[in-house]
Amino acid sequence: MDYNWNWGVLFTDPYLDWLVMGVQWTFAVALTAWVLALIVGILVGVGRTLPSRPIAFICTAYVELFRNVPLLVQMFLWYFVMPELVPDDMGRWIKRDMPNPEYVTAVIALGLYTASRVAEQVRAGISAVGQGLTNASYANGFSVAQTYRYILLPISFRLIVPPMTSEFLTIFKNSSLALTIGLLELTAQSQQIAEYTFNGFEAYTAATVIYVCIALLATIIMQVAERYTRIPGYMGSR
Amino acid sequence: MIEIENLSKWYGDFQVLTDCSTKVAKGEVVVVCGPSGSGKSTLIKCVNGLEPAQKGSILVDGTEVTARGADLTKLRARIGMVFQHFELYPHMTVRENLCLAQQKVLDRSRDEAVAKAETLLNRVGLTQHIDKHPGALSGGQQQRVAISRALAMDPIAMLFDEPTSALDPEMINEVLDVMVELASDGMTMMVVTHEMGFARKVADRVVFMDAGAIVEDRPTEQFFSAPESDRAKDFLSKILNH
DSSP states (O other): OOOOOOGGGGGSTTHHHHHHHHHHHHHHHHHHHHHHHHHHHHHHHHHHHSSOHHHHHHHHHHHHHHHHSOHHHHHHIIIIIHHHHSOHHHHHHHHHTOSSHHHHHHHHHHHHHHHHHHHHHHHHHHHHHOHHHHHHHHHTTOOHHHIIIIIIHHHHHHHTHHHHHHHHHHHHHHGGGGGGGTOOOHHHHHHHHHHHHSOHHHHHHHHHHHHHHHHHHHHHHHHHHHHHHOOTTSTTOO | OEEEEEEEEEETTEEEEEEEEEEEOTTOEEEEEOSTTSSHHHHHHHHTTSSOOSEEEEEETTEETTSTTOOHHHHHTTEEEEOTTOOOOTTSOHHHHHHHHHHHTSOOOHHHHHHHHHHHHHHTTOGGGTTSOGGGSOHHHHHHHHHHHHHTTOOSEEEEESTTTTSOHHHHHHHHHHHHHHHHTTOOEEEEOSOHHHHHHHOSEEEEEETTEEEEEEEHHHHHHOOOSHHHHHHHHHHHOO
16 A cells, blocks of 8 residues: 555644644534533423423423434534524524524534433433332422422432433534534544545544543543442442 | 222222222321232322322311312321332431421421431431431331331321331331331321231221222221121231231
8 A cells, every 4th residue: 555654744733723623623512512412401301201291292202303313414404404494584694693603503403412312311310210219209298399309300310320421422423423514623624634635544543532532531520420429329339 | 187988099991999988087097908909008199199099089187189289299298108118318318318308398497307307216216327328228227217207297197008018027026116106106197017916906997908999997806806708807817827
């Protein structure tokens, strides 16, 4: 194979800057989308377990819709279709004046998609706590809201830390899809470096290594969180 | 105190309770017994509205439990309940298990709640475990904590749903002792249990259920010495021969 290896290219101007900027956008999209996913996901997940049928139905519909449409399609829908569906003035503002349209769109698409997956974890966590404890809480005089606030949510959040770790990792990896709507995050920058320098192996290796490092970092953080949140003597914890 | 009248309940097409009527007067101890699947637990869960009933009525201290829009939260705060599997809050220490509802439901101050918790734990001999999580306690200890948690709310009546069925044999007595003491203090109690020795000792009346219906409802002595129905005779002959 006649390939001109040049690892140094990754550290030369401007390519190093591109990589750094790519990492920054990846973090920006993934972390903001994660916050959005947690807020929406917790609300929807709790909603699915509520005694109210209309609320549970709406929340179930949300999960089925957002979980079953491919993320890439959702990305395109938010970026290309949504501005045409809203009132004219708003659509024009989105297309012309909205700051960082690729970033905002990527956060919304990724956040709302991940929210459907977070909601499922939250729902599973709440049902894992069980009817027995729920009854005990009601029998103790707590209202529905208090039962969620003091009993169901604190326990279920601890139970779902491990599966949430994998959602947290996934949101970083999924953030690479934002390149399709023009956001210059890590994958897009690597692609750009490859095109400018013809050192594709080096560029994509850099991206790979960086993604792995992010994943390891996230895993370690979540493991620490798990250690501090587990309940002594409860469901597989020590 | 507790008046159950013609209560019927269905799970889908399956009728679990048929026309059940009974009463628990203030200060009375009523034991509900019967073979498994006879509807005992369902009946007692209807008393504080944990299970809805489709027909009939339950009156607890003047509150209609089965009425639409009944303030169940308020009522439940005044009725203690103890479960087969303890159901202590696993993420909290024993102290918090006893204090939480006192502070959040009854609006007691922290000091007041803790003082109450300490008094009750002292009574059941668990003071040294106050800072432990429920997972670190034995079944018998957990059930005594659960009884204390219910008592911390100063209930007007206590419901027990098979409180000793999930315990190792050697721990049953430590829980029954607490319940006997409670009964002798004059607490109004409705107890679903298979402990016939306990029933004989403290119950004023025994309610015997079979297939979702109340078959016998009589003073304890009469129930044990001269059960009327064949079903109760059969049940007693099987359960008392050990």
